[in-house]
Amino acid sequence: MLKRYNIILYSTNKIVNSCRYVSQSMLKSTVNEKTGIATVIINKPPVNCISLELLNKINTEINKLQKDNIRGMILTSVRSLQKVFCGGLDIKEFYNPNPDRLAKYLTNLQDTWLSLYMTSFPTVSVINGHSLGGGCLIAMCCDYRVMVGPDYTIGLNETKLGVVPPKWFQDTMAAIIGHRKAEVSVIAGKTYTTDEALQIGLVDESSPDIDNAYKKGIQFLNSFEKISPWAFKMTKNISRQPISQWLIDNKQKDLEFVFNYMQTPSVQKHLGLYLQSLKK
């Protein structure tokens, strides 16, 4: 029994052979050959908002890392942006959309969420700036969150734009902070400062600077050194499967709901006003 356990540990804990560096301009990914830890950096100025192209790159990279047998992943934003982790989904993808592109975008978002939420390796988001809407969602997909503070904000603010965060957005948050707090949060489109997010458990740790936040992220990943990757993967799968299975079973219905309401005149009007307010 013990021997079999060791074999599983060895075969799935194999460290990647070489340091891989992928720079796809919008997304930089490095794998440290000694530790087997990947650092994935979003790099899409000015605010790292998620376009269809960025979405594709994130999903492709997660799937590659999945095959690479890495030991863990840190997801963060390029430091030069200074105050933004991720400004959320690119609102321009929803405003006066091309229907074919909109359908592609929504489908890719579903797929990317499934990939990131269900990774078989541990993940940490080092939230080095504001993290709103879809930005909050990708941070919440990770197993652990360290947020730099005190001046940044995080939250699912979709209702403020006049749109509806799908069930799996809401479930992802409820799984972290509990149903009641998540409900109050999403219906009001609430955003939280770093301290508030720490207080309600939306993030696990805070840090006054990025280097320290990154160190905390690595410490979390190192805490799995003695955990069998197989046991990790199966346990996480059991924990997250009910939420992910809902989306797998309802992908088409979910897509049609958003695709249709997004193009209604009243939603388009709200989105236009919100975009305008950002430009001011």
Ligand SMILES: CCCCC/C=C\C/C=C\C/C=C/C(=O)SCCNC(=O)CCNC(=O)[C@H](O)C(C)(C)COP(=O)(O)OP(=O)(O)OC[C@H]1O[C@@H](n2cnc3c(N)ncnc32)[C@H](O)[C@@H]1OP(=O)(O)O
């Ligand atoms: C079937 C599948 C269903 C999948 C679900 C799909 C749909 C469900 C419905 C909705 C989901 C929506 C999720 C979202 O993420 S919506 C977006 C939420 N994000 C925000 O509200 C953040 C908005 N941005 C800001 O608050 C600020 O920009 C900032 C991030 C705090 C940074 O502030 P800063 O002062 O540094 O920058 P600026 O405000 O000057 O912005 C610079 C520049 O960027 C433009 N911009 C900012 N955010 C976005 C964005 N999310 N999308 C597009 N463009 C954005 C801003 O307009 C400025 O543009 P300019 O042309 O003036 O330079």
